[in-house]
Amino acid sequence: MNTTASTPTVFDVQRIRADFPLLARTVHDKPLVYLDNANTSQKPLSVIEAVDRHYRERNANVARAVHQLGEEATAAYEGARDRLVRFLNAPSRNEVILTSGTTQSINLVAYSYALPQLKPGDSILTTVMEHHANIVPWQLVGARSGATVKAAPIDERGELIVEKYVEMLTPEVKLACVTHVSNVLGTVNPVREIARECRKRGIPLLVDGSQAAPHRPVDVQALGCDFYAVTGHKMLGPTGTGALWAKREHLEAMPPFFGGGEMIREVKFSGTTFAAPPHKFEAGTPNIAGFAGLSAAIDYYASVGFEAIHAWEQQLLHYATERLREVPGLRIIGEAAEKEPVISFLLEGAQATDLATLLDLQGVAVRSGHHCAHPLMQFYGVPATLRASLAFYNTREEIDAFVVALLKVRKLLM
Structure with missing residues (x-):
């Protein structure tokens, strides 16, 4: 310890x-x-006030209006993305997708990234210490595709047996997953080392950062992973907020997970063309007030x-x-x-x-x-x-x- x-x-x-x-x-x-x-x-008072201020002063939908309220709401929503870019040290704001939290983020990767390429005989590697959100989505897409889910072991101290994890990075593994910090044990996993071993084998790595982001700085570039998910309500922000960071090449290749408004360029009955990332993955009206609160939460972390x-x-x-x-x-x-x-x-x-x-x-x-x-x-x-x-x-x-x-x-x- x-x-x-x-x-x-x-x-x-x-x-x-x-x-x-x-x-x-x-x-x-x-x-x-x-x-x-x-x-x-x-939640600090600044977060509570930010949510209240949105509904009192600028309640409107985002990216749908040129009137003043709409522009202010859009600026507040996109401001949360900009803060998350800095918070995660992401290379580009176009790599940060605003979600309802880690569960939605991981499901997005499961259905939009993993499912289209999985086939019988493939595997997804996770660990024994994972939250269900980093197990069940892989089982669901595995059941659809014929792929299996493997779990790397831990020891009695609650530490990941890293050499076993690396040993299990066999050619049939198409995606590796690990929690940055265990929600039960508090164990901090060696994400950089795991990411390095995954890169050697050409295996993308997803990291559940829900329990890390509230306690330590996160630098996705330094970690070297491919996907990183965070949950707003665990880091001083409102419920129903969070984010997925993903490398640009993955996002460009991934099909949308949800369909609807604001994630399109043009809709015809003959076919639809989609917006570029990140908006391709942000269908419908988001939790605008919640993200105003998440912005305030990130600012509060910075102040302390x-x-x-x-x-x-x-x-x-x-x-x-x-x-x-x-x-x-x-x-x-x-x-x-x-x-x-x-x-x-x-x-x-x-x-x-x-x-x-x-x-x-x-x-x-x-x-x-x-x-x-x-x-x-x-x-x-x-x-x-x-x-x-x-x-x-x-x-x-x-x-x-x-x-x-x-x-x-x-x-x-x-």
């Missing part, structure tokens, strides 16, 4: 927290301790800085891990050498759902269940875990309150 020095970095977390209205509320007459950030992050965010979150991760080790009968699932601030755990003699319900009564919000990662649960031989996932607006005091609540609940269940 990456840890920082024992002396905390100066980080004004209370000033940060003041920007997040929901963090001040109570739950069951207790101060809220929100530790479910891998599920969805809270990922260096400061990462340092503080690593301190919190180290502190929370050590505090949880004090709880009798508690088992942490996944202790990779490099992690983002996600801790999955079990408590001896307690079911995960019961424990999460009782913690909620103490004002502590954690996730319980399989976390959309059934194969990973099967690997560890458990039906579910609890997951505490931290963000840069969390505090040591909240971790202390979490551990106190956990000890109290443990007594009730023992």
